[in-house]
Amino acid sequence: MRIKGVLETSFVDWDGKIVSTIFLPSCNFRCGFCHNHRLVLEPESFEDVPLDYLLRFWRRNRDFLDGVCITGGEPTLHADLPQLCATIKELGLEVKLDTNGSNPEMLRSLIKEKLVDYIAMDVKAPLRANDYSRIAGVDINGELSRIQESIDIIITSGVDHEFRTTVIKGVHGEDEVEAIARSLQGARRYVLQKFVPHLAMSEDLKKLPMFSDEEMDALVEAARRYIPNAKWRGK
Amino acid sequence: MKQEAQMQQDSTDIALFVKVSEGDVITWDKSRIVKSLLRETTIDEATARLIADRVERIIRDSGIEFITGPLIREIVNAELIKLKLEEQRKQYTRLGMPIYDVEQLITKQNKENANVPHGPEATNLSLAESIKKQYALLKVFSPEVALAHERGDIHLHDLGFIDRPYCSGNSIEYVKKFGLSLPNALSISKPAKHPEVLVLHLIKFSAALQGVFAGAIGWDAVNLFMAPYFVGKSDRELEQVAQMLVFEFAQQAVARGGQSIFSDLNLYWEVPKHFADVEAIGPEGKYTGNTYEDYIEEAQRFARALIRVYMQGDGMGRPFFFPKPQLHITEKLFKTEGYEEFLYEIAQLSSERGNSYYVFDRGETAKISECCRLAFKLDENDLQDAKTPWKMRYSAMQNVTINLPRIAYEAKGNDDLLFEILSQRMRLAAEAHVAKRGFITRLLNLGKRGPLGLLAMDKDGEPYYRLHRATFLMGMLGLNELVQYHLGEEMHESSYALRFGLKVIAHMNKESERLSEEYDMRFVLEQTPAESTAYRMAKLDLEHYPSETREVVKGSIERGEVYYTNSTYLNISAPISPIERVKKEGMFHPMIHAGSLTHIWLGEAKPDPEAIAKFVVRTFKYTTNDQIAFSPEFSSCLDCGRVDRGLW
Ligand code: SF4
Numbered sequence: 023m024r025i026k027g028v029l030e031t032s033f034v035d036w037d038g039k040i041v042s043t044i045f046l047p048s049c050n051f052r053c054g055f056c057h058n059h060r061l062v063l064e065p066e067s068f069e070d071v072p073l074d075y076l077l078r079f080w081r082r083n084r085d086f087l088d089g090v091c092i093t094g095g096e097p098t099l100h101a102d103l104p105q106l107c108a109t110i111k112e113l114g115l116e117v118k119l120d121t122n123g124s125n126p127e128m129l130r131s132l133i134k135e136k137l138v139d140y141i142a143m144d145v146k147a148p149l150r151a152n153d154y155s156r157i158a159g160v161d162i163n164g165e166l167s168r169i170q171e172s173i174d175i176i177i178t179s180g181v182d183h184e185f186r187t188t189v190i191k192g193v194h195g196e197d198e199v200e201a202i203a204r205s206l207q208g209a210r211r212y213v214l215q216k217f218v219p220h221l222a223m224s225e226d227l228k229k230l231p232m233f234s235d236e237e238m239d240a241l242v243e244a245a246r247r248y249i250p251n252a253k254w255r256g257k
Numbered sequence: 258m259k260q261e262a263q264m265q266q267d268s269t270d271i272a273l274f275v276k277v278s279e280g281d282v283i284t285w286d287k288s289r290i291v292k293s294l295l296r297e298t299t300i301d302e303a304t305a306r307l308i309a310d311r312v313e314r315i316i317r318d319s320g321i322e323f324i325t326g327p328l329i330r331e332i333v334n335a336e337l338i339k340l341k342l343e344e345q346r347k348q349y350t351r352l353g354m355p356i357y358d359v360e361q362l363i364t365k366q367n368k369e370n371a372n373v374p375h376g377p378e379a380t381n382l383s384l385a386e387s388i389k390k391q392y393a394l395l396k397v398f399s400p401e402v403a404l405a406h407e408r409g410d411i412h413l414h415d416l417g418f419i420d421r422p423y424c425s426g427n428s429i430e431y432v433k434k435f436g437l438s439l440p441n442a443l444s445i446s447k448p449a450k451h452p453e454v455l456v457l458h459l460i461k462f463s464a465a466l467q468g469v470f471a472g473a474i475g476w477d478a479v480n481l482f483m484a485p486y487f488v489g490k491s492d493r494e495l496e497q498v499a500q501m502l503v504f505e506f507a508q509q510a511v512a513r514g515g516q517s518i519f520s521d522l523n524l525y526w527e528v529p530k531h532f533a534d535v536e537a538i539g540p541e542g543k544y545t546g547n548t549y550e551d552y553i554e555e556a557q558r559f560a561r562a563l564i565r566v567y568m569q570g571d572g573m574g575r576p577f578f579f580p581k582p583q584l585h586i587t588e589k590l591f592k593t594e595g596y597e598e599f600l601y602e603i604a605q606l607s608s609e610r611g612n613s614y615y616v617f618d619r620g621e622t623a624k625i626s627e628c629c630r631l632a633f634k635l636d637e638n639d640l641q642d643a644k645t646p647w648k649m650r651y652s653a654m655q656n657v658t659i660n661l662p663r664i665a666y667e668a669k670g671n672d673d674l675l676f677e678i679l680s681q682r683m684r685l686a687a688e689a690h691v692a693k694r695g696f697i698t699r700l701l702n703l704g705k706r707g708p709l710g711l712l713a714m715d716k717d718g719e720p721y722y723r724l725h726r727a728t729f730l731m732g733m734l735g736l737n738e739l740v741q742y743h744l745g746e747e748m749h750e751s752s753y754a755l756r757f758g759l760k761v762i763a764h765m766n767k768e769s770e771r772l773s774e775e776y777d778m779r780f781v782l783e784q785t786p787a788e789s790t791a792y793r794m795a796k797l798d799l800e801h802y803p804s805e806t807r808e809v810v811k812g813s814i815e816r817g818e819v820y821y822t823n824s825t826y827l828n829i830s831a832p833i834s835p836i837e838r839v840k841k842e843g844m845f846h847p848m849i850h851a852g853s854l855t856h857i858w859l860g861e862a863k864p865d866p867e868a869i870a871k872f873v874v875r876t877f878k879y880t881t882n883d884q885i886a887f888s889p890e891f892s893s894c895l896d897c898g899r900v901d902r903g904l905w
Contacts, residue, residue: 030834031863033872040836040868040875078835084874085879088837 023104028067030079030146036118036140039088044071048087049251050095051122052148052159053078054224055188055217061095073109080113081220089139098125102247107137118142122158123172125164133179141176141183145169147194148201151173156243170205177208184211189241192229196244203248212249216256287313298348310335327351334748334813349624352391386417393419395700397696402689409688409797412734412790414656418471419693420700420708422722423730424519425466426475429482430647432458434542435717439465440710451499452486459839460505469711470652473519476580477649480524480803481532481559484552485539487559499562500698506580507571520580524560526600527593528553529585529618531643538647557595564602567610574611583614586877597870604869607887614854614886615794617877628729638726649724653851655693657686658732658785660794661739661761662821664807670743679761680768683731687772687780691731694778698724729778730851731769734794735821737828738763738793738809749841762825766848783851784824826856827847827903835872843882854884 027045029035035043045058047065056062080087090110097103098121107117115137118146123143132138149154149170151163162169176183187208189199199214206212216238219230233241238254245252290309294300312332316324330351337346354362362383367377369566393416393422394403404412437458438445451456463474479502487495488852506520539545549556563582570576584603590596606613642648659682668675676751702720705712712722736758741747746754762782769780798806800821811828812819825845827833835840835857846853858874869887876882 031836033859033868036868037865038871039865040871063666077835083834083836083840086875088871 023073023100023106024065025071025073025076025093026065028071028076031086035091035093039116040086041089041091041092041118042087043078043091044076046092046094048123048210049094050099050124050160051096051146052124052158053157053188054227055190056094058095062115062251073106073246077109077113077160080110080115084114087115087175088165089118091118091120092119096122096124098128103128104132104135104137107132109134111137116140120144121172122146123169123176126168126175129175130177133175138181141179141181143172143176143183143185144186145173145187145193145202145206148198153198158195173206173209175206177206180208184213185209186213188213188217189233189238190213190227191233191237194241196241199241200244200247203245203252207248209249210251212245212252214238214245214252214254216254264474270865285316290329294333294345294349298345298657300342300345302342302723304342308333308340308371311336318795327353331865347395350395352388352395354387355386358413363797389419390416398692400690401618402685403806405682405685406619408801409794411660411689412658412732412784412785412794413680413689414473414658414732414790419696421469421471422469422652422697422712422727423656424472424475424649424653425470425717426477426649427462427466428647428649429455429476429479430714431458431650432462433482433538434647436542440705440714448540449486450540452490453482453484454502455486456498456502456505459502463506463520464525465711467518469709472656473521475523475865477523477530478525478529479522480645481528481549481552481556482538482557484535484549484555485545485547488539488552491557492562494536494556495559495562496565497726499559500703503563503566503577504571507577516578520582522563522581522584523585523616525585525587525590526557526560527587528556528590529549529587531640532646535644535646554595555805556870557599558830561599561602564599564606567606567612568602569690570610575885576612578612581612581614582606583616585616585618588620591874592872600870600873601866604866604873607869608864608866611859611888612855612884614884615873615876616884617879617882619881623676636787644711645717648719648723650721650726651694652722652727653730653783654697654727655784656732656785657689657691657729658734658790659683659686659765660735660798661733661796662735662742662806662809663794663802664744665739666802667800668743675739675743675761676764679764683765683768683772686731687729687776687778690778690780691776694727727779729780730783731765731780733765733824736825737822738811741809742805747828747831749833749837755841755844759848762845765851773815781849781850784826784853786823791820791823792818795821829856829858839876839882839885840880841879842878846883847881849883852883854886855882857885857887 024047025044026047029043032041035041045061047061047068049056049062051063060067080090087244092103092106097119098170100106107119110117117137118140121129121143121144123129123145129141146157154166154169155162160232163205174183176185185202187194187199187202203212216233217230219228219232238256242254243254287309290312291305292300294305295302310328315332316329321775330349334346334349337343337349337730350894363380378452393413393870397419398406401567402411402413405411406416415421433448433455433459436446436448439462446454448460449458459476463476463627466474483498487498502522504517506522506905518711528550534550537545537549537552567582582603584621603613627708639649639651642812659679662679662680664675664682667678699711699715700707701724703713704710712720737748739761740758742756744754744757748755748758766782769782772778773780795810796819798819799810806819807814810819811822811830822828825842827838827842838857839855840857841855864887873885876885
């Protein structure tokens with residue numbers, strides 16, 4: 023397992039919890055708004071963070087930490103992810119997994135082995151082939167059913183979870199949000215994340231406008247038609 | 258007595274010489290030189306006459322057409338030097354500033370301290386400070402101490418305020434009990450009947466105190482002591498009082514030299530043990546017949562009202578920097594109903610505005626906070642005071658900081674030498690404290706009509722300023738760089754380096770205890786609020802110890818922006834996780850009795866308040882850290898050195 027980055031103490035990655043966040047390399051998607059695009063495109067440009075170092079840090083600071091948030095990149099691409107989760111859980115820490123939902127088999131096995139305590143899955147667009155491919159930046163047409171499968175697994179897993187959509191002005195409107203929310207019925211939480219243009223991967227996206235707080239409120243209202251526990255995050 | 262008479266005469270004597278008008282030496286009278294020399298110095302009459310003759314000759318021979326008193330004085334001084342009368346020359350010194358500097362000061366913004374607004378009031382203050390500083394270095398401190406300050410071995414803080422003690426912790430009970438009757442005031446107010454009036458009394462009293470203290474004006478247990486005034490009042494009414502309190506304090510910035518009152522409002526959610534059974538004073542300064550424990554509901558409601566006001570910010574929605582809200586946490590908090598919600602509310606304030614402080618009073622300790630990090634642990638005697646809480650008036654009279662990296666440079670890697678020099682510097686600091694105490698005592702002894710009349714005011718059987726309880730602060734700067742130079746590693750780089758740092762502070766702590774006994778004064782360690790000291794000492798060292806300093810100094814040498822790491826902090830720009838920072842920095846705190854602080858830079862837009870609240874509780878439970886504050890952005894931190902790392 024190669025770990026490419028760590029935020030040793032984070033107050034923002036898991037609501038109500040103090041966590042360490044670790045970043046795993048590579049991704050099978052190419053979202054234009056990806057905040058960690060270097061991790062996706064040139065993971066080798068980051069030094070490895072030695073797991074030993076992390077284990078020592080976690081052991082020393084178990085008293086303060088609630089858990090570890092595993093993000094990326096796309097963590098489920100790594101076959102030894104379950105092993106990593108198990109190691110973390112052995113320390114008495116909880117595990118939160120961020121995923122794009124492209125690997126339902128991995129999700130199923132993590133849930134079955136009780137290796138995750140919280141799953142946050144990105145749902146990038148309404149589950150329509152072209153819409154999804156456009157945002158994810160890769161041809162996803164054959165994969166859509168797998169995304170839907172991941173959603174179903176998570177909703178019925180009994181594991182605490184949230185779905186989230188990074189909303190981009192000009193791309194996501196109330197209709198889109200409502201359509202996504204409809205496909206997530208039964209989810210415990212749905213979070214809209216405000217897209218921050220100047221952090222984007224592509225120059226085109228950098229020029230995009232940003233939603234106002236009021237517009238975000240309106241989008242949340244649209245989502246609430248299907249998922250009462252919806253909110254938004256961001257500056 | 259003779260000295261006091263001289264002090265009162267002050268500057269009028271200079272005028273004797275100034276009456277020399279252009280082209281006409283009508284008032285020239287050399288006997289005036291003799292008289293002034295005899296009055297001001299320890300010279301004998303024959304020598305004084307000799308000097309007067311010589312000066313007269315110089316002036317006559319020069320053909321000067323216009324001469325001023327100050328110039329004559331300089332010529333006299335030159336003659337004193339020729340006669341090797343160094344002591345007398347010092348006594349005869351004229352204090353002042355070159356005209357160039359005065360013009361710069363009046364017309365240009367002070368670059369070094371951009372926080373002080375530029376204006377006539379502010380420049381008045383600077384001019385006065387400059388002269389008082391010169392006076393202090395020449396007259397109050399021994400030449401040895403003054404030189405050590407000027408060289409940068411130690412730093413004597415607030416020399417421009419030489420005639421005031423440093424900071425004060427005050428009790429609202431005093432104002433409630435005695436009303437507002439300041440010496441020399443035209444009108445006297447009886448104890449307040451209504452909370453609004455009490456607030457006005459507090460503000461005015463604070464402003465008056467600002468006039469006799471150099472630094473912070475702290476108020477203890479504000480929400481608790483005000484609580485008896487809130488019986489039967491609605492939340493809306495409480496919020497109005499809270500608003501008044503915060504805004505009025507914040508806007509005192511129009512007062513002295515345009516500086517805010519460095520004020521703190523100390524808050525408790527619980528009724529701390531030492532106040533629980535104390536008889537409460539209510540409107541009109543009368544005992545209510547209840548104890549403070551009985552007012553917990555009002556105290557809590559007022560604390561929440563204050564937090565709401567802080568949350569809203571000022572008229573433009575900006576955060577308030579003063580008065581600072583400081584939440585004290587004692588063991589009892591966790592047994593007090595509603596603490597989780599309250600912690601959440603104040604954590605929200607940290608998350609959004611970043612200006613709340615958390616002070617941890619573990620075990621049996623109780624503390625009063627004075628300024629951003631200064632907190633007095635109350636000892637047995639102080640806890641006795643709690644029974645008569647209006648007596649809870651504490652002060653640190655002076656703050657002297659020791660330049661630690663320089664000691665490492667001088668010790669050249671030798672442990673024994675390092676500790677020996679450190680002890681020497683602490684003795685110098687102690688000498689500086691003795692001198693300050695002597696001077697302030699002299700001023701206090703001038704009584705109610707003296708310059709510190711407010712502090713001499715006696716309403717409860719002792720003066721407002723309780724000299725016998727004064728503490729004297731031993732600060733430190735750049736422990737991290739001391740360790741770095743001495744061992745080749747910074748404190749966050751190895752546990753060996755950290756342990757060595759702890760050893761240095763343990764040594765300082767032991768020394769201050771030993772010196773306390775020897776001098777019969779209370780010396781305590783304090784984390785110096787670095788402000789300009791961190792830059793000043795780094796710059797001086799770059800001059801005196803260039804190659805050594807270059808190895809460890811922080812900032813940018815090219816841009817001339819250098820500094821040492823504040824007090825016992827770990828390197829502020831090193832990537833140290835907040836958890837490890839509170840733990841490691843907290844290891845120093847139990848030895849630093851006058852208070853310490855860890856700043857936590859979140860560097861994230863809006864941290865989750867619940868996570869912040871957890872962090873606070875865990876810091877209380879699992880560390881020895883004394884006080885923490887969260888800073889949402891690096892750039893907003895004024896007292897911990899410059900950090901170039903921005904957000905995004
Ligand atoms: S799925 Fe996530 S990590 Fe992958 S490209 Fe998209 S945003 Fe980046």
